[in-house]
Amino acid sequence: MSDVIAQAVDALSGKLSGAFDGSAKFVIEDEGAIMLDGAGVRAGDEEADVTLTADTDTFRAILDGELNPTSAFMSGRLKVDGDMGTAMKLGGVLG
Numbered sequence: 001m002s003d004v005i006a007q008a009v010d011a012l013s014g015k016l017s018g019a020f021d022g023s024a025k026f027v028i029e030d031e032g033a034i035m036l037d038g039a040g041v042r043a044g045d046e047e048a049d050v051t052l053t054a055d056t057d058t059f060r061a062i063l064d065g066e067l068n069p070t071s072a073f074m075s076g077r078l079k080v081d082g083d084m085g086t087a088m089k090l091g092g093v094l095g
Helices: 004-014 056-063 067-075 085-092
Strands: 023-030 032-037 042-044 050-053 079-082
Touching: 004 023, 004 042, 004 056, 023 056, 023 085, 050 056, 050 085, 056 067, 056 085, 067 085, 079 085
Parallel strands: 023 050
Antiparallel strands: 023 032, 032 042, 050 079
């Protein structure tokens, strides 16, 4: 597991308050993937309700609160594939 993925797992675990209803996969280009579901946050590349893809800088900016996930999506820096309702729930977790 890359350092970027390990740091992202830690950061997301800190932001997740309680169980997440649904499943999401964060794909960080050239680094790997992170799964978020009712079991928590972990490195992994499984099927999910929604997949969010971004480069390392974009993902870090979202986690640090420097970039709003909706703004990242609207500007094309964050790609969303799958259930938009689940993606919107993540906005609350990340925002």
